Amino acid sequence: xxxxxxxxxxLAAIFLALGLILPIIRLERLYFFTETPSLVELVASLxxxxxxxxxxxxxxxxxxxxxxxxxxxxxQLSGQVDEAGLxxxxxxxxxxxxxxxxMLVAIVVFAAKTSGLAVAVSQPGLWFYAASTVIAGLLPSxxxxxxxxxxxxx
Numbered sequence: 001x002x003x004x005x006x007x008x009x010x011l012a013a014i015f016l017a018l019g020l021i022l023p024i025i026r027l028e029r030l031y032f033f034t035e036t037p038s039l040v041e042l043v044a045s046l047x048x049x050x051x052x053x054x055x056x057x058x059x060x061x062x063x064x065x066x067x068x069x070x071x072x073x074x075x076q077l078s079g080q081v082d083e084a085g086l087x088x089x090x091x092x093x094x095x096x097x098x099x100x101x102x103m104l105v106a107i108v109v110f111a112a113k114t115s116g117l118a119v120a121v122s123q124p125g126l127w128f129y130a131a132s133t134v135i136a137g138l139l140p141s142x143x144x145x146x147x148x149x150x151x152x153x154x
Contacts, residue, residue, distance in 0.1 A: 012135040019129025028119040073139050
């Protein structure tokens with residue numbers, strides 16, 4: 001079990017990176033215009049068009065929180081974090097907010113499909129992003145199970 005957790009953490013980090021840079025959605029308008037933005041490109045586009053508040057919100061929940069959560073999980077799995085420390089209390093809150101990003105992307109896809117202005121199709125970036133979020137959500141439970149199996153030495 002001790003090798004599985006680091007491998008899953010590495011996989012989650014790779015999936016997150018792919019989810020941030022690969023296209024997350026393909027929007028087709030009028031059969032001629034097709035866009036396939038990545039999550040990073042979406043946030044950059046929001047900044048460029050003057051939607052700074054929305055760009056900050058999406059960037060915070062979709063990019064910054066997942067990165068901090070994976071960094072925190074790496075610290076937790078390495079055993080370098082005090083069990084009763086601030087970080088330990090913050091992780092459950094990061095976990096709760098980490099699914100917000102997947103929901104946000106799903107709302108964008110739904111809005112594009114129901115508006116009739118564009119056809120929206122999910123792309124590999126969305127699936128890698130979702131897989132990273134699911135793995136990161138499972139890792140704290142696996143860490144607890146590992147500590148119980150190892151007798152609290154982990």
